[in-house]
Amino acid sequence: MAINHPDLYSQSADLVAAVDLGSNSFRMLVAQAVNTPSGTQLRPIDTLRESVRLAAGLTDNKLLGNDAYQRGLTAIRRFGERIRGFDPSKVRAVATNTLRVAKNAQQFVKDAEEALGFPIEVIAGVEEARLIYIGAAHEVSAVQGNRLVVDIGGGSTELIIGRGYEPKLMESLYIGCVSHSMRFFPNGNIDAHAFKEAELAARREIQVIAGSYLKSGWKQVIGSSGTARALAELITNNFSDEPEPLTMGRVNGSSGLITRDGLKAMKKHLLKYEHISQVELDGLKEDRRGVWPGGLAIMLAVFDELGIESMEVTDAALRVGVLYDLLGRSQHHDMRYVTVEQFMQRYSVDREQADRVGKLAGEFLAQLPKPDVEDRADNIALLQWAANLHEIGLSISHNGYHKHSAYIAGHADMPGFSKNDQARLSALLIGHAGKLGKLANNSSFNDWRMLFCLRLAQVLCRGRSDTSLPRVKVSEHGGSYLVTLSEDWIKEHPLTEFSLQKEAAEWERIGRTYRLGLK
Incomplete structure (x- = not known):
């Protein structure tokens, strides 16, 4: 992957950028981070949006088709030009549902990273929900009590309940405006039966989480990002007696209002037509026309299942949350540290042993050469997290515990961790003990140096x-690898010598020389 092009533009040191590779649109936000006595605020400098419709390019066998593939790369190249020369620590790019499910996502991400000039994280649904909430919470007016945030994307819908800036309940459902429109309104055809089926399908998904959400309750409901904003604009322009219902609200981060009556009126209007191309509504944008029916059906289902009467809408969404989270990492408020701490508590980790292993592994890594492409600070953090979590599998069984540790890390919801973060962590955990054959056959595993340090x-x-x-x-x-230690010490520790000899034999089996030197 190419890491940054030459600096063609003069960039302010306090500029940060977020890239959101969504299932419907690709977006980028460049903002200035402004430090105030109350905390850091973001001042938007530039935004870019490309309607890529990535989800619409998925084939029946879950491959990203060539047209969508190329549309995506073309948009990303343009984004890459805008942030050329940015410090890598000031840029974070994330990808969502379509690249979570596409079988050729790994190759697309590799090509996209080359085009963008920065790493791209494919994030899990719950991590997407967390970041969406953070973005919305920073941009809307404060409320005493819980708030519910709903984000209907192209391939998934996130529902989050939180208080202040802290999300509490987070869910990501596999229903989105693009996928739902393709499923129930193929080729743009519309009829009442199909719309009813679309609503029922969405309601079935929401019913699974409705009980816990209703029990938690909320004082404020926020709709974030494209679908919610488009619905609010259509209601304002076509189905409201007041053309500007929330002028005051806009000052506080709101950009419209969705009401139950407005949604019902919109549905009634839609069902007058047989094809989406015939629909006439003030403010219906062409790039939204094909995915609007699916988004409307999902929003109606959300309102019905959760008993919502009205919803404020904000432009702030995933990309804003990504930036605030990025700033938090630079200010040592990295959510990944919090997540690891929670896992250590949940699985009753022996903290002294975790610290012992982590400290020693870090000392070993510091002795090894640092390649130009390695981010040593990130790798030291990852190595410490692996040490902290390497024994969580003991909560299941001592036999093969490293496999249980790896499974938990690879499949659990881990806020702050990208899919790639989790995959690397899981690989280190499964490889920290036992045989190395499976990792040796995994062409995508590159963390051999860290694994050597952790195993030793x-x-x-x-x-x-x-x-x-x-x-x-x-x-x-x-x-x-060469491990050198005192001959006198090793004579007094025959079990350790035996274990090191076995370790050397295991590395030899996968074609890597491992020698024990004595002095």
Whole structure:
């Protein structure tokens, strides 16, 4: 992956950028981070939006078709030009539902990273929900009590209940305006039966979570991003007696209002037509025309299942949340640290042992060469998280516990972690003990250096005590490793010597030289 092009533009040091590769639209927000006595605020400088309709390009066998593939890369190249020269620490790019499910997503992301010049994270649905809530919470007026945020995207719908800036309940449902429109209104055809089926299908998805959400309750309902904003504009322009119902609200981050009556009136109007191309509504944009019926059906289902009468709408959504989360990471409020801490509590981790292994593994990594393409700070953090979580599988069984640890890390909801973060963490956990054959056959695994450090630390800390170790020197060249330690010490620790010899044999089995040197 190309990491940044030459700096063709002079960029202010306090500019940050978020790229949101959604299932319907690709968006980018460039903002200035302004520090105030009350905290950091974002001042938008530039926005870009491309209607890519990525979800519409998915084939029946879940492959991203060539047309959608190329549309996506073309848009990303334009985005890449705008943020050329930005500090990588000031840019975060995320991808959502379509790239979660597309079988050729890995290749697309690789090509997209080359076009953008920055890494791209494919985030899980719950992580998307968390970031959406953060974005909305920072842009709408404050409320005492819970708020419900609803975001209907192209391929998924996120529903979040939170208080203040903190999300509490987060769900991501596999219903979106693009996928729903393609399923129930193929080729733009409209009829009452299809619309009823679309509503019922969405209601079935929402019913699964409705009980816990209604029990939690809320004081404020917010709709975020494209579908909600489009519906609010259509209601304002066509189905409201007041053309500007929320002028005051706009000052506080709101950009419209969706009402139950407005949605019903819109549905009634839609069903007058047989094809979406015939629909006449003031403010219906062409790039929204084909996906509007599905979005309307989902929003009606949300209102019905959750008993909503009205919803404020904000432009703030995923990309705003991405920026606030990015700023939090730079200010040492990285949600990933919070998530790991919660997992350590949940699975009753032996903290002393985790700290022991993590500290030693970090010391080993510091001795090894740092390639130009490696982000050493990120890798040190990932290595420490792996050490903190390497024994969570013991909560299930001691036998094969590393496999349980890896499964939990790979499949659990881990706020703050991208899909790639979780995959790397899971690989380190499954590889920190036992055989290395499966990882050796995984062409996408590249964290051998960190795995070497973690495995060595785990062997040396097997006694689970703070017994002093001699100076352990490690080196690596061309994928081969050398571990050097005191001959006198190793003679007094025959079990450790035996374990290191077994470790060397395991690495030899996958074609990597591992030598034990004594001094």
